[in-house]
Each structure stands twice: as C-alpha cells, then as structure tokens.
Amino acid sequence: MLRVVFLGPPGVGKGTQAARLAAERHLVHLSTGDLLRAAVAAATPLGREADGYMRAGRLVPDDLVQRILAERLAAPEAGNGFVLDGYPRNPAQAARLEAMTPLDAVLLLELPDAVLIERLSGRRVCPTCHAVYHITDRPPRIAGRCDRDGTELVQRPDDRPEAIATRLAVYTEQTAPLRDHYGARGLLRAIPADGSPDQVAARIRASLPG
Ligand code: AMP
Secondary structure (H helix, E strand, O other), X not given: OEEEEEEOOOOOOHXXXXXXXXXXXXXXXXXXXXXXXXXXHOOOHHHHHHHHHHHHOOOOOHHHHHHHHHHXXXXXXXXXXXXXXXXXXXXXXXXXXXXXXXXXXXXXXXXXXXXXXXXXXXXXXXXXXXXXXXXXXXXXXXXXEOOOXXXXXXXXXXXXXXXXXXXXXXXXXXXXXXXXXXXXXXXXEEEEOOOOHHHHHXXXXXXXXX
C-alpha cells in the first residue's frame, strides 16, 4: 500500500514519473488534468464547464475537480494505493484530500522556470494515443507525426505562451504554498527533476519506503 502525491510546476515531468511509479508499484495513477481533458474531449457537461478555464491556464473550480476525483479515489482499484498527479493544487483541495484519505509521501519535483518554459512550449502530443514529444528534445521520427500511429501531432491549447505564463503564476500563487503544508506534516520529499527520466525515477525510488 502506497499513497503518493506528486507536486510540482507544469512541465516538470509529474505525469511521466507518476505513470512510471504507478506501473512499477501496481498503483492507480490519477491525473486530474487527464481526467478533465477526457471530459472536455467527450463534451460532457463537466467538460464543457472546465474547458475555458483550462485553455486560459487557470484552475478549474474545486467542486468540479472534486467530483471527477472522488469517485476514482473511492473505487476498489485504488485499494492497493494511488499516485495523484496534479491534485491537490491549492490549500482547499489539500484539506478535502485530507478528509478523504491519509498519505504516505508527497514528492515535490523541482526545476527552474526557464527550463519549464522551454519544455512546455516545445511539447507536442498525439491526440489519438496521447504520446508526448518535444520538438527538439524528443522529436518524432517524421516531423509532426506520431511514431505509433502516424496521427498529426498537436500543441495543447494551454502550452501556448500566454497560457504557460498564467499556469506558472497560478502555480506560484496557489500550489507552491502546499510545500509548507506538507513539510509541516513530515510528508514532503523534494526531488531535483533535472536529468533523464531514468535518473529522476531513481531519485524518486530512493525517497520512498520499499
Ligand atoms: P495538468 O495536465 O495537470 O497540467 O492540468 C491541466 C489543466 O487542468 C490545469 O491547468 C487546470 O486548468 C486543470 N486542472 C488539473 N488539475 C486541477 C486541479 N487539481 N484543480 C484545478 N484545476 C486543475
């Protein structure tokens, strides 16, 4: 049983590392960003409400995110533990989470803003299989096409410059204070997120109980 939260700014690699850890330890990976994007793509009422906030790079209202998360966290699959990626994002969400479940660790991934901006602005994704590329760091074999299925790659609307600036400001103002919140509870593990995904994964492994 392992209940982990990934904390960190947009572009730091939370999604990649959360998926890896979940696969290695047989945990449920819950990304509120992915759940919300799926709701937007399916044009559910919740997705239609969340869309505008997401495009602008702002936080979706707590009640909407709570609705999409609570049922997954309560599902039997989460019984072996979970990796939360992108939640909580403000103190109110942290309080709600605390009322739902105890945690074993909060992993804070860190990188300088300049690196985050470079990563986010070069990111391209496959709308079909959700594979993630980077125009210079991880280019597809054929420019603009997914290696797996040949679909034309797209840029997330919130990876455009104006939205990136908003997301970084939102992180600093609303999410970064959670560092002290979890630090005071003895749960915080700060992990430098530079280097390769393998190197970061090794640091994460070393910071968690076996
Ligand atoms: P992410 O994929 O984690 O970067 O999330 C993409 C976008 O989804 C964010 O910029 C927010 O608009 C929204 N979002 C994801 N998680 C949350 C959350 N916990 N609270 C509010 N909005 C969220």
